[in-house]
Amino acid sequence: MSRKRITSKELAELVGVSSATISRxxxxxxxxxxxxxxxxxxxxxxxxxxxxxxxxxxxxxxxRLVAVVVxxxxxPCEAEEQQLLVHALQARQLLPIILCCGDHSDRLQLMRxxxxxxxxxxxxxxxxxxxxDAVDIxxxxxxxxxxxxxxxxxxxxxxxxxxxxxxxxxxxxLVANGKSRFTYLSGTSSSWIDKLRRKWFADALARRGLxxxxxxxxxxxxxxxxxxAVPLVHRSKADAIICGNDVMAIGAxxxxxxxxxxxxxxxxxxxxxxxxxxxxxxxxDLTTLSxxxxxxxxAVVELIERHEAGDDKPDTITLTCSIRWGATA
Amino acid sequence: MSRKRITSKELAELVGVSSATISRxxxxxxxxxxxxxxxxxxxxxxxxxxxxxxxxxxxxxxxRLVAVVVxxxxxPCEAEEQQLLVHALQARQLLPIILCCGDHSDRLQLMRxxxxxxxxxxxxxxxxxxxxDAVDIxxxxxxxxxxxxxxxxxxxxxxxxxxxxxxxxxxxxLVANGKSRFTYLSGTSSSWIDKLRRKWFADALARRGLxxxxxxxxxxxxxxxxxxAVPLVHRSKADAIICGNDVMAIGAxxxxxxxxxxxxxxxxxxxxxxxxxxxxxxxxDLTTLSxxxxxxxxAVVELIERHEAGDDKPDTITLTCSIRWGATA
DNA sequence: CACCGTTGTGCAAACGTGTACACAGACGCG
DNA sequence: CGCGTCTGTGTACACGTTTGCACAACGGTG
Numbered sequence: 164m165s166r167k168r169i170t171s172k173e174l175a176e177l178v179g180v181s182s183a184t185i186s187r188x189x190x191x192x193x194x195x196x197x198x199x200x201x202x203x204x205x206x207x208x209x210x211x212x213x214x215x216x217x218x219x220x221x222x223x224x225x226x227r228l229v230a231v232v233v234x235x236x237x238x239p240c241e242a243e244e245q246q247l248l249v250h251a252l253q254a255r256q257l258l259p260i261i262l263c264c265g266d267h268s269d270r271l272q273l274m275r276x277x278x279x280x281x282x283x284x285x286x287x288x289x290x291x292x293x294x295x296d297a298v299d300i301x302x303x304x305x306x307x308x309x310x311x312x313x314x315x316x317x318x319x320x321x322x323x324x325x326x327x328x329x330x331x332x333x334x335x336x337l338v339a340n341g342k343s344r345f346t347y348l349s350g351t352s353s354s355w356i357d358k359l360r361r362k363w364f365a366d367a368l369a370r371r372g373l374x375x376x377x378x379x380x381x382x383x384x385x386x387x388x389x390x391x392a393v394p395l396v397h398r399s400k401a402d403a404i405i406c407g408n409d410v411m412a413i414g415a416x417x418x419x420x421x422x423x424x425x426x427x428x429x430x431x432x433x434x435x436x437x438x439x440x441x442x443x444x445x446x447x448d449l450t451t452l453s454x455x456x457x458x459x460x461x462a463v464v465e466l467i468e469r470h471e472a473g474d475d476k477p478d479t480i481t482l483t484c485s486i487r488w489g490a491t492a
Numbered sequence: 493m494s495r496k497r498i499t500s501k502e503l504a505e506l507v508g509v510s511s512a513t514i515s516r517x518x519x520x521x522x523x524x525x526x527x528x529x530x531x532x533x534x535x536x537x538x539x540x541x542x543x544x545x546x547x548x549x550x551x552x553x554x555x556r557l558v559a560v561v562v563x564x565x566x567x568p569c570e571a572e573e574q575q576l577l578v579h580a581l582q583a584r585q586l587l588p589i590i591l592c593c594g595d596h597s598d599r600l601q602l603m604r605x606x607x608x609x610x611x612x613x614x615x616x617x618x619x620x621x622x623x624x625d626a627v628d629i630x631x632x633x634x635x636x637x638x639x640x641x642x643x644x645x646x647x648x649x650x651x652x653x654x655x656x657x658x659x660x661x662x663x664x665x666l667v668a669n670g671k672s673r674f675t676y677l678s679g680t681s682s683s684w685i686d687k688l689r690r691k692w693f694a695d696a697l698a699r700r701g702l703x704x705x706x707x708x709x710x711x712x713x714x715x716x717x718x719x720x721a722v723p724l725v726h727r728s729k730a731d732a733i734i735c736g737n738d739v740m741a742i743g744a745x746x747x748x749x750x751x752x753x754x755x756x757x758x759x760x761x762x763x764x765x766x767x768x769x770x771x772x773x774x775x776x777d778l779t780t781l782s783x784x785x786x787x788x789x790x791a792v793v794e795l796i797e798r799h800e801a802g803d804d805k806p807d808t809i810t811l812t813c814s815i816r817w818g819a820t821a
Numbered sequence: 822c823a824c825c826g827t828t829g830t831g832c833a834a835a836c837g838t839g840t841a842c843a844c845a846g847a848c849g850c851g
Numbered sequence: 852c853g854c855g856t857c858t859g860t861g862t863a864c865a866c867g868t869t870t871g872c873a874c875a876a877c878g879g880t881g
Binding site for chain 4: 499500501511512514515516519522543544545546547548549550551552
């Protein structure tokens, strides 16, 4: 058991070449004799040599690390995108460093720590972190890829999401089914994406001379959906609840059924947002504004590839939401 | 906008000291004048200087990176543990590199890539990767922390899980409720943890002179639980299904209710394993063998802290499962 | 004053790569 | 043969830190 990792100079000694030649053997398009290369690779396998990526990063000025800033890992709302992104990165020999910024803790400190590792790219899924801070903390050539919607900024690439058309269609159908007392259950009052999502529906209602008759704020969790739904319906006699995400919608639906004894589509319509896989489960069958997660991550990856290729010009990509019609609205 | 990151030597020039002194200013217990330190820290803030962690890692031989090997990110079964672990690492100024090994792809290649980054610790949540490979790929002083159960190996620390007592109690109650035709729905045939979980229940049954009357294999997913449950019950007239994880149990329960038209606790009892948060949702209220995720991650973190402190002696910690009684059994 | 311990700082050498430059040999061509 | 081109390799430096060693300045003690 070799406790210590072997270095390129030591391997060079063993093979009888210089350490530069070792390096060349691992560089696909370097000038090196075919015979020498295979001799080196054989020896490398034998002694378990692998080039040290830390040293390489220092020399190259490229770490092949990517900071991925998220709210939380378990959260189903983001989990599918995280999974897809990590796979896409790994396929490109990039390694993700996950930063969980969801809770109270000092996110800025955390991002600064990641910045010291000279990450090549930064992908921000969390709208808990302000664009300003992100630009401050990662000032280096490699710009930032941000999802969701703060104000415009020339220095970052962004992916925008537009669900206004889908929201319009949902409201249309609900009104046709006789709904008129709409309420909104938001996930947090402080996030841009939450305001944006609410606005899609508020605008759709306004276009028909309607408005939310009541609102409440939860925490994006099942429990908060469950807890907030009851008083919300009580005090407003709501016949429709639009939720800030799918998990809260599931919670609200449970509360409406179990606590209030009302039926989900008929007495109170419930609409989620995200389009998580769970929404399609038989026990939920949730109507929800759904984002195409694959397209979303493809957009992110496309931006990353441009950065890899040296194109630093920021760009904005906009995706639209589709609707998954379920049994709840 | 400074496109380029400032280096310690440049800052030294600016402040009028040597780069060594810069380094000392950031090292809490270094010999340096109080006045000099504050002057340096002020200048660092002004010019946005942060020590380069890559260079430091090269010098220190410690990267403060941790490889976390998982099956998938979205997977609720592991998500809670991942979340807790990432938080614990971040609190200790360690950064996690996530490796998703769940799918077919070349996991070994992926792990080798992470190994080149000289990670300080390796935490393996995935039982898709063999212990042998792990030891091969991360031979360096810092040993490996593995969860779940392959055969014994002297070189790694492990966390074992024992649900036999809990399984026994569950079987007890089911038998008392008149159940006798038990079936098992496993998540995959190839994983150690799956075999182990099945064995807990098989042993509990054997102790009462019973055995599984039928078995099936899914993929740990909701869909596979839904799909496998129907033929399983049909061909065996089962009155109890023990599932390899909670998500499959939820799928099985839906199938039993919707497709077969049977009621969950009375006609067919359903038991999950994992104790994911979702199991407690009102719409599921699943009976499940539950692991204390916090205790689990505390154990992992304890091992990591020992390694940090330089104690390389491997150790094994065993945790027991508790039972969450729900409405499904 | 001679001596010594303490404090603050600079010099220089690592850490393990990648790569520009130099150079030796082989080869082709006039 | 003389010359230019191409191939394969070595030498040396840079990447940005940390840290052992040396040393100067200083203050206290006999």
